[in-house]
Amino acid sequence: MKKWLLAAAVSAALAGCAAEKAPAPQAISAAVQLPAGVTLVESYAPKAGEIGIPYKKYVLANGLTVLLHEDHSDPLVKVDVTYHVGSDREHPGRTGFAHLFEHMMFQGSEHVADEQHFKVVTEAGGELNGTTNSDRTNYFETVPSNQLEKMLWLESDRMGYLLPALTDQKFEVQRATVKNERAQRIDNRPYGRLNEQFQQAFYPKGHPYSWPVIGWPADLDRATTQDVKDFFRRWYGPNNATLTIGGDIDEAQTLSWVNKYFGDIPRGPEVKALDKPLVTLDKTRYVSMQDNIHLPLIQIGFPTVYARHQDEAALDLLANILGGGKTSIIYKNLVKDGYAVQAGASHPCQELACQLSFYALANPAKGASLAPIEKLIRQSIDEFETRGVTDEDLQKVKIQFRADSIFSLQSVSGKVASLAANQTFTGNPNQIGNDLARYDAVTKEDVMRVFREYVKDKPSVVMSVVPQGGEALVAAPDNYTPPTPEVAKQAVTGLSATLAPAHSSFDRSVMPPTAKAPVLKVPELWSATLADKIDVMGTQSSETPTTEIIIYLNGGHRMEPLQKAGLAALTADMLNESSAKRSSEALAQALELLGSSVSFSASDYQSVVRVTSLTENLDKTLAIVKERLLEPGFTEADFNRVKQQTLQTLQHMVSDPNYLANAGFSKLLFGSDNSLGISSGGTLQTVAGITLEDVKAFYAEQYRAGNAQMVTVTDLPKAQLLEKLQPLTRWQGDATPLPVAGKLPAGNPGVVFLIDKPGAAQSVISIGKRALPYDATGDFFKSYLMNYPLGGAFNSRINLNLREDKGYTYGARSFFAGGSEQGYFEASASVRSDVTDKALAEFMKEISRYHQSGMSAEEQAFMRASISQGKALDYETPYQKAGFIRMIQKYHLAHDFTDEQDKIVSQISLEQLNQLAKQWLDPATMQILIVGDKATVEPGLTALGYKVVNLPL
Structure with missing residues (x-):
């Protein structure tokens, strides 16, 4: 399903569950006394059984x-x-x-x-x-x-x-x-x-x-x-x-x-809508470019219509059938068979034009040339014509659309964005019911008709992106060169010279006062134990008929052997594949028909199962969770494909400067003998050595009930939710102890470690040291408060210096990060290559000043106001609530720990904060990593007096 449309539908407000067309809003008389010059245009409130956002529309x-x-x-x-x-x-x-x-x-x-x-x-x-x-x-x-x-x-x-x-x-x-x-x-x-x-x-x-x-x-x-x-x-x-x-x-x-x-801001020039002529191509155009990449990429685009055209919905469904996930033709022919690491199709739309777009990242293990990939994509398009459209194709897309219209109903931001976009582009904020009706009305014949009209035997644009020097890998030689546009004489046209200036009827230089702070609504929590092993913590949220369940398993990357780094992530990927009963495609189809999602993942200290479901479909969704969790397929074919995709992705990531910076900085701080010094995704060497037997053994150690804790946010009462979780009570197994942590390196402050990225347009700078593990009310939390004026807010010292004053970067920041065993401090930014040395000098200057003098009383007042009032935004959506609950569960916090944090924020003294700055921000203890073009940046770094050392990964 297309992103822009879901953005509108996802943020609907729910008055009922049936996806019926909402009536057009009607103009009504004002319910309140309107100010002079304000006109009420219309008012809308969803009736029972409608999905829509209640609103009132006015014009000044x-x-x-x-x-x-x-x-x-x-x-x-x-x-x-x-x-x-x-x-x-x-x-x-x-x-x-x-x-x-x-x-x-x-x-x-x-x-x-x-x-x-x-x-x-x-x-x-x-x-x-x-x-x-x-x-x-x-x-x-x-x-x-x-x-x-x-x-x-x-x-x-x-x-x-x-x-x-x-x-x-x-x-x-x-x-x-x-x-x-x-x-x-x-x-x-x-x-x-x-x-x-x-x-x-x-x-x-x-x-x-x-x-x-x-x-x-x-x-x-x-x-x-x-x-x-x-x-x-x-x-x-x-x-x-x-x-x-x-x-x-x-x-x-x-x-x-x-x-x-x-009200007293004068009108601007009138604005007329732009024309929307359909885009056409005279022939298929082949274009290409070389880039610093590992995986060759092909993109094929067919011009179609424009947003809200009568054929848009049918084209969306066509894109979903062709390349919308594991049940699609493109996935079957390219990814499942190993020709592509990733592939898919979509139908992105804008106000003036849409395109049916295909992409694939070639798997070099099966050949890096893009010509065979283009052939497979075109064969898949032809296959669709033979295959046709099934009842399930229509059903799953319509169910997904309705479900996505409900899932994010808690978000005021989403609802506001939906209203604003619909008004801007259609003049009617109330489009959700219309959109549901549009998609519900699409027939099999509609999908086949738009296929023949816009795709079958139609010209397209084929773009090849290949590694440097890889021109032989392109899908076909370039046959099109974009014309060089003439430079318009005027940057802006249609401007009247008679625009009236704004004259305010009051003194605008006086900032409005702040009203009394609202009362924060911290979720009410409940706790239970499932099968005498699994701690469950949850809250009831009746705003939407949805359920969010997250299962956390202690272990993750921290549990795997260092020589098998990436094993936890690879095991999670395998659990996203086939079960012993059904293929991954069949499981994906079953979830799509429910409008649900079940995903497995792994990180430094845990493996995670995330479940999102309409509550009405929770029983069926949990049956799939049980099947995947307790009866994994672990087939040789799935393993070979997933492992190969992982290896190719890791090779690709080496071309990303930010990935290199994260991996290199972790290695500097935590070393090669500690799991925190190695990416949780592993390395090319460690993943290459993982076998299917390793996956099965890790699964047996990790996915035990004794390792699990569960968080849930649902509209169901506690008793009903626990009843629905009963199928998971057959899950067994005691907790698995973590291995002894590896030793940590001594560190090399005062040295610049450099990862060479020839030709890089920017340098990624990371400065920091090991610091405090997480705590909610101790020195870690207080260090977070201390850092806020230095690099924790947009208007922090670091960002104002490097971005606003010097223009060196798009953004710079600093922060303390903490886990259960270790933590660290980091200051970072991506800066222009030609000012790498100057940016590093400014970083160190700001950190040094803060270390010596700390924050000012004005900065302390700013920090207090910002952090204390910001809590009003913390618990809005189910996922936010789940994150809050998880912190309490993981770190055994009191349910009212935020009250203690509020007390600390309001009472901590400037002296205490500045003492923490002296303790943790000594520049002489910081390690420095730069990812950039060595030939460009090394002379300046040497001139600053730094010893520059190459860092291998």
């Missing part, structure tokens, strides 16, 4: 659309401002403005000081961000409900009063930041440039999707401050925006605030 006199959704289940509120402008409104040669402007919106406005937006939201205990895609830009905050007025003040000030604060200096810093973001997310990442190269070949010259959202580097260099100001004036008017507010709100008060802060 200046054209701003306002959506309100009340949800009093948690004391929090989300504010989202979505502007209907993305990179699709840019011009050739003038790309990147929409995303660059997103950055500029966080740099202060006329009445909000530089960096104050981040500081205010973080200090309020909230979270914030902004995102840009091809079709829209949005800004959002989630905060305790008493902070709502302050958020409206912030958002309105940058909507109406940004330009007076926009300076050349701010522009240059954010241009550098965007370049760093591009380097980190695209240029320094395996396959990072795939999408932008593919889109150039897929769309005609000048099409709004033919350039990347982040922009071309040359276009970013071409931009001016005036261009950015013009972009704001053209697209950021209230009449091109939707303000959506959801959560624990009072309708009348919220409307009053909205009108106060947004």
Whole structure:
């Protein structure tokens, strides 16, 4: 199922369980006295049996659309401002403005000081961000409900009063930041440039999707401050925006605030919808690129329709049948038979265009050439025509759609995002019922019709990504070169010079006061023991008819022999495959028909079974859990395939600088004789030596009832849930003791260990040391408080220095991480290669200053406010609740341990915090690792006085 559509459906609010079409909302009279200039357009509340989000829709006199959704289940509120402008409104040669402007919106406005937006939201205990895609830009905050007025003040000030604060200096810093973001997310990442190269070949010259959202580097260099100001004036008017507010709100008060802060912002230029001509290709286009990768990749795309076109739903179902998981044709022909490490199909849609897309990562063990992979994909497409569409194909997709519409109903953020997107792109926030009806109406004939119309014998774009020097591996020689676009004379068009300036009717320089803090709702917990062996801890949450069960087994990577590192993860992967009764495909089909998921995984200290189910299907889902857990198949064919996929994935990961940094830093801190010094996924050498007998032996030691603890969040009462868990009582076995931990290395502070990544666009810097194991109320927790102003918040010293002041990085941070036996401190960032030495010097300068002088009283007050108020956001979704319960269970904490944490936050002295800084942040004890281009970075590091040592992995 397609991601964008699920994002809308998943966040629905539930009034019942039947997936019936919701009626169109009707205009009604105001239930409250509306402020002058505010008009109620419509109100919607789901009837019994409908899935939908209750809301009220208003419009201000200046054209701003306002959506309100009340949800009093948690004391929090989300504010989202979505502007209907993305990179699709840019011009050739003038790309990147929409995303660059997103950055500029966080740099202060006329009445909000530089960096104050981040500081205010973080200090309020909230979270914030902004995102840009091809079709829209949005800004959002989630905060305790008493902070709502302050958020409206912030958002309105940058909507109406940004330009007076926009300076050349701010522009240059954010241009550098965007370049760093591009380097980190695209240029320094395996396959990072795939999408932008593919889109150039897929769309005609000048099409709004033919350039990347982040922009071309040359276009970013071409931009001016005036261009950015013009972009704001053209697209950021209230009449091109939707303000959506959801959560624990009072309708009348919220409307009053909205009108106060947004009502006097003048309208912007009118915005017309873009045309949506269907994309066509004259012939199949072959294009390719070389990259620093191990696994050759092929992507094939067919142009189809656009979002909400009448054929979109049928094309989604076609993509699911062709490549939507283990029951698909692509999986059977490519992954199951070992030709590809991964493969699949999807039908991603945007406002102006969609594409039916196939991808496969070739398995070099069966040959790395992409021509045979393309042939297999095209044979799979042909096979579909012969196979046709079954009743189960339609049934499972529709069930999955309905289930996904329910699973995340607890999230106010999801509901707000759904309302905002639907309003922005359709003018109607209430699309969930329509979407359910669209998918329910799809027939077998519809799927076959769209296959013939858009795919069968139609031209496509075939993109090959091969290792450096691997041009012989491409699917076919390139036969298409994208035309070079002409640079538009103007970056922004359609701008009137007569836009009225904003004049406020009140003093906007005064930040609104904060109302009384809401009462936090910590989940009420219960405990039980299953089969006299398994501790179960849970809570009842009646917001949705869903059940989340997580089984934790003590052991994981820590239990396996060092020479067999990766065994726990490989065993978990095998438990995701066949059982003794059914194939992995049959089990996947059974789960899809229930709308459920059951997954096995492993980490440093535990193996995990996660179960997500509609409560109505819990019995059948638990029967599959029991089958997989107690009756694994462990077939030779599954093992050979999964092991080969693991080895190829590990070889691929070596091309990822961030993976190299994590692996190298762990080795530095914990050494090769301790499991924490080796990745839980293992290495090429250790995984190569694992046999199926090793997997069976580890399963017998790990997957015992005596090792297990269980956490559950469900709408069922305790007694009913325990009754449904009874089939697992036959699970037996005593606890398995962990082996003695290996010795730890002495360490080499003052030395820079370097992992050479020739040609790397960025260097990954890691600085740190071994530190404290986890505790909830001791020195580990207090060190977390101590670090917060240094590198724990966006406006921390480290991030403001390296990102905002110097423009060296997209983001820098520091943190304490702790497990049950060991912990560590780390400061890290990906920085431009040419400033690696300067960035390291700034890191060490900030850590040294903090070590010597600690935090200030102002920073302490900020930390206290941010952390204490932020707890309002901690327990919203079932998974968040499950994580909270797991901490109590794993570390034997009191159910009210958060009260003790609150006391520590409010009472810990500056002297205590700064003493911890002196104890743990001595730069002379820190180890340093850099992953980057040795030829570029080593001279500067040597000039700083560091000894540089190559670190082999």
